[in-house]
Structure formats: C-alpha cells, structure tokens
Amino acid sequence: EDKVVQSPLSLVVHEGDTVTLNCSYEVTNFRSLLWYKQEKKAPTFLFMLTSSGIEKKSGRLSSILDKKELFSILNITATQTGDSAVYLCAVSLGNTPLVFGKGTRLSVIA
C-alpha cells in the first residue's frame, strides 16, 4: 500500500525560529512530491519536487527531495505568525490521484 508519513504531527515554535518539517514515503511508481499549505480549508500549492538534491526556494521557505532515502524536508526560516497552518505533503504516482500525508500542524507564537 502506498504510504506518505509526515512528522512531527504538530509543532509549536516562537516567531523567528527555524523549523524543519519531514515527509517520508513508500510508494510504487514515484513521479513527484508536492508540498501544500492549508490555513483554513483550501490547501495552496508551495512546491513540486521531481529531482533529488535540487533545492526549491520561495522566500523563507525551501524544500529538497532525497529519492534514495525516500524523503523530503520543508524548511521555514525566521518564522512568522502567518506561517501558522497545516503543511501537507503529497506524492504523485503517475496516472492516479495524489496520496497525501496527515499533515504537520505548525503554530507560531509571538
């Protein structure tokens, strides 16, 4: 069975801290890994990763994929209260729907 596991399940940090969120996967026919941010209801797209070792960066957020060890990390530097959300990791397997992890709930306190 295809599986995506995120850790930690929840995390509380102070503004200015740096956080690392983890996503590991065991799937057949891996195509890509995606990160989404879910603040209220609609998840919004952050990154799509297909190649190992190439960091994708957007402002204070960055992500990298390791296809040998089957995991990805999402880093957020200098966290702000607006970063508080559930961060979802998903894996694309080809012509099938994305398989999502349970998410990491990040709370950033002032």
Place this chain on the structure above:
Amino acid sequence: GAGVSQSPSNKVTEKGKDVELRCDPISGHTALYWYRQSLGQGLEFLIYFQGNSAPDKSGLPSDRFSAERTGGSVSTLTIQRTQQEDSAVYLCASSRSTNEKLFFGSGTQLSVL
C-alpha cells in the same frame, strides 16, 4: 473561472437525508478530484475524473457515495442516506492534467446531525 468554486460552503443536514455538493473547476482543467478531510486528519481520496475516461471511484467509502461530471466541467458529489460519520470537509481540486499540481476549492463543510 479564476479558481475552483465549491458550493455550498456549509451544509447541515439530518441523518438519513441525501446531499449534493457541487464543484466548478478551473476552465480548461481536464482532471477533477474529490477528497474528504475529517477533523485533524489528512486528505482522503474519494474519486477522480480525467477527460472522457471512466472515473476512478476506488476511494469512495460506500455505495451511498457517487459523483458525476457533466460535459467535462462541473461535478456533483452525492451522498445518499447521510450518516454522522460522513461529517467532514469535502474538497474538490482540478489540474490541467494528471501529474500537474492541484488547485483546490475552499471546500464544503458537511455536518450530519
């Protein structure tokens, strides 16, 4: 449209009633997905439409759940004889094709009393 549109945003119903949830995907997107998210849980895949192909219904939890997509655009998810365990946020997403990133709607919060 500019984004994926879902209606209603909230639905409260009594146990045993049928409900219909609507999704209007981004224009030109051929792939449409329905996911369900229970409180504190991840996204559970329900059903997937790609172009004119037969839908992938492998995630539907029971035969009370069905969905259709008319004219390759708007989709309706129907839940018959609702149960309390059906209470969740139902999210619709679309993409230009399979393997492209998904764009999500704001969801329908379904509460079955």
